[in-house]
Amino acid sequence: MHTASPEATLQQYFGYKQFRPLQKDIIDQVLAGNDALVLMPTGGGKSLCYQVPALMMEGIAIVVSPLIALMQDQVEALQRNDIAAAFYNSTQTSSEQSEIERQCMDGKIKLLYVSPEKLLSGTFIEFLQRLQINLFAIDEAHCISSWGHDFRPEYAQLKMLKKVFPSVPVVALTATADKTTRNDILNQLNLQQPETFLASFDRENIRLHVSPGQNRIKKIIKYLETRPNQSGIIYCLSRKSTEQIAQKLKDAGFSADYYHAKMDSNRRAAVQQSFLKDDTHIICATIAFGMGIDKPNVRFVIHYNMPKNVEGYYQEIGRAGRDGLKSDAILFYSYGDVKILREFIHNIDNEGFKALQFAKLERMLQFADADICRRRILLNYFNENFQQDCGNCDVCRNPPQKFDGTILAQKALSACLRVKQQVGINALIDVLRGAKNQQIIENGYHQIKTFGAGKDVSFQDWRDYLQQMINLGVFEIAYDQNLALKTAELGNQILAGAQKLLLSKPTEKTFAKAPAERPKSKKAVAKEGLFEALRTLRKQIADSQSIAPHIIFNDATLTEMSDNRPYTKADFLEVSGVTQTKMEQYGQTFINEIVRVSVAQYQAGATVKGASPLTTYQLYKQGLTPKEIVAERAKAEGKALNPVTVEGHLISLYKKGYSVDLMRFTNATAVSDIQQVLHQDLGEDGFKGIHEQFGGKYSYFEIRIAKALLGE
Incomplete structure (x- = not known):
């Protein structure tokens, strides 16, 4: 049984008049009792996709959320909107948890937020079986996939939900998942005939900028000086650098603090609360900070060092501009950063996972090195075919020289297909350049038709061009198939001659300055x-x-x-x-x-x-008559208003509900006399006829007052 409608529920509880793209479709899918996988960028409105149906259906919704701080903030915001929500986690006493259980049993809670650990602990599943559950929402669903950038082993056990509650719809939600990760989420959660909803990953309000790592602090301080009192996050690779940078910003007069996992938990909580409450404007942090931050007015996210993968970068910059207002994402990088990240990955024991992380780091490096629209790279990374330059990144504002690279692309695509889409970038370049190394000979690649078709292009230039093609969506990388290149739909169109491709000439990288205000x-x-x-x-x-x-x-x-x-x-x-x-x-x-x-x-x-009538109102509240108001305003503003204008202000204010006593300017007898003749057909004379009918006894202002008091 569904109460109200999605639109009415949205208006009543959240104050919005219409849904964003895909939200209504997702809500209809859940209301029909079906499973769904939702991919929507941070700030895109994922939470409404399960909150609205949860409020409409009988029973209670269980929301699995990975971080305690995040669920507490979400619950507090819901409660402020008069929504019966609660969280259930390890911060509560047993008596507090018992009270929540009682409220759930009594049907007094509509949304219950729990961590995956709590969901699967002790007798909690048995408790849930006693409730009328209308849906399960799995937030940050990418955490269930080992192919994702933030795999969490505790998430892997969530696959049992469909076994225990086979008829309850499950909606899995994430802001960051490529095609491989998406397929893994569906399999890991055992979703039944789910529909995948892929919203655009384009965050148009976020301006992307990449800059070399030299003089980072000076650049950051210069940037912050133009944005006083704005909230922002600066991500750093090491705990030590978060403390050092925060201190340098404090010394420069900014409201800044640091956050990392080795801090005392009470201190971490205090820093986070200070940031949420706008007491501290800038947080210098490791990636331990952020997933639990539901703060819509973060105006900038700065990466002091290069992130280790595109998914992490995208999720972190998504914490800027969640309210849809203009925000900045600034990335500083150097090959020193890359060296440190490679060392981190070298310490991974699992060889397959190590190879995956190296490949993802390489894609992040390609993004930083790119001379094509950065937004296109991001969107195509998540398999969203985006063919227009955004005009809102540093590359678009300082565009490189372009040329028709269609023939180069066709050579690369043809070679890729002839090696059965089974090799990575380097091997494909070897085929194109006609290199007769061991791998080429053993696999017979030297015998294919396109062997050596690109020998006139250097290895480094081919690598640059192929990286551009990957970034533009001509090729995809299959991380689960030894990083083999696969032709994408755009690539098929280019190979068939149905689509042209522009590439950038390899050049020294230059970085655009932000446009002058x-x-x-x-x-x-x-x-x-x-x-x-x-x-x-x-x-x-x-x-x-x-x-x-x-x-x-x-x-x-x-x-x-x-x-x-x-x-x-x-x-x-x-x-x-x-x-x-x-x-x-x-x-x-x-x-x-x-x-x-x-x-x-x-x-x-x-x-x-609308300020002129309000100015009249302020003077009216001082006890002034319309004539006195005209005189006061003439003295203050240097120009005389028509008294009729001021009288019109007072009547308009009265009609809009302001505390204006119109009887101050007339009397009961006048109002009674005038209202008795207002219903008459006054013809073209209008109020003039009434004025003359009473021999000028009543002013035009009194006539208008009498009409206003009738509600006309």
């Missing part, structure tokens, strides 16, 4: 001023309630308030992210601040939408 308009300055005032108010309220500011409203919601300036409760409810519950909790306080700032900006000479 244009001078801000007066309107933009006023908008930013209101945003900062609302951000300050949000912080004050959050501190008084000991919660993270974004739990009240995120930056995207504050931005919309700054754009639209809602002066009434009805308008405030139209803002995306404002629910009825939040309207009742915070609405009037925020409206008052919007009014206060708007009037102040208007009086300072800014053009502010």
Whole structure:
């Protein structure tokens, strides 16, 4: 039995009027009782895909989440939206856990968040069998795959869920999984006839930039000086460097701290809370920090060192701009970083896993070295065919010289097919260049038609071109088949002559500078001023309630308030992210601040939408008459308003629900007399007829007041 509709549930509990792409399709799949695999980038709205159906269906949803801090933050945010959610983990006493179990049994909880360890411990499964479970949601599902970048052995046991609860739909969700990992997730979880939903991995609001590693601290400080009070994360390879960089930033006057796994757990928790509450703006951290951070206003993610794989990089930069606002992802790299990462991998005992990690590191290096659109590389890595340059990365802003590489691609594709798509990059180059080494001779590759077809191109240039082709989606790498190159759909089109391919000429790598900021308009300055005032108010309220500011409203919601300036409760409810519950909790306080700032900006000479009537209102509250208001405003603004305009302001404010006593400007007899004739057909004369009918006894203002009091 489904209550309401997905759209009504979304509006009621989350304050949004429409779903993002694929969300509604996923929700319908779950409501129909079917399994699903959901791939959606960080900030893309994965959680709504199980939260909405959980609220609509009878029973309780069980959400498996890997980190305690993350589930606690999510539950707190849900509770603020008047949703019955709870978490069940090792931080709680036995009496607290017993109380949650009782509430679950009584049907008082709709979403219960648990860790995989807790889910599979002791008698918890037996407890779950006594509940009416409507769905299981497996968050960070890539952790179940050894092909993924963050394999966790405890996740592997989740395959038993479909055995114990065969009729309960399971929705597995992740932001980072290539094709091999996706297939492994489906197999490991034993999902039954699942549908895979692959949302676009494109995070258009994140600007990508790669820079050489020289003078990193100077570059970072220069960047931060242009972004005061913004939140950001700086990822480092070592614990020592997190502490050193944080100290250098503090010495430079920034609000910074560090975070790594060897810190005392209480200290780590304090740092994380300080960051969530906007008390600390910058965290220098190892990758131990981040998965548990549900903070939508992170404006930049900086990698001080090169990450070890593309999946990790993509997940980490995804922590920027979760609210959809413009954010930056900056990567510094040097071959010293690569050397350290290679040493890490050399220490892995499992040879197969070691080879996989080396291959993934190589792809990360290719990304850093690339001279083609970086967004295309990222999206094609996740098998999303993206053929347009983004215009929002350093390469696009400083484009390299291009040439028609179609024939080169056709030679490489033909050779790949003739060796039955069984060799990696180096071997394919050997075939193309006509190298007669042992591997080539033993496999008979020297006898194929395309042997030596590219001997006029150097080995290094071929490697550069093939890396570009991989990045562009011409080839795929099969990590589970000894890193063999496979022709992708785009490659088949090129081979058939149906598609051209542009490649970049190999050059010395140069890095583009960020475009200069244009001078801000007066309107933009006023908008930013209101945003900062609302951000300050949000912080004050959050501190008084000991919660993270974004739990009240995120930056995207504050931005919309700054754009639209809602002066009434009805308008405030139209803002995306404002629910009825939040309207009742915070609405009037925020409206008052919007009014206060708007009037102040208007009086300072800014053009502010709707501020003129509010200025009249402020003077009305001081007891002034319309004529006195006109005089005061003329004195303050240097120009005289028509008294009729001020009278119109007061009537309009009354109709919008402001506390305006129109009877201050008339009397009961006048209102009664006028209302008795308002229903008459006044023809073209309108109010003039009423005015003359009473011999000028009642002013036009009184006539308009009488009509307004009728609700007309």
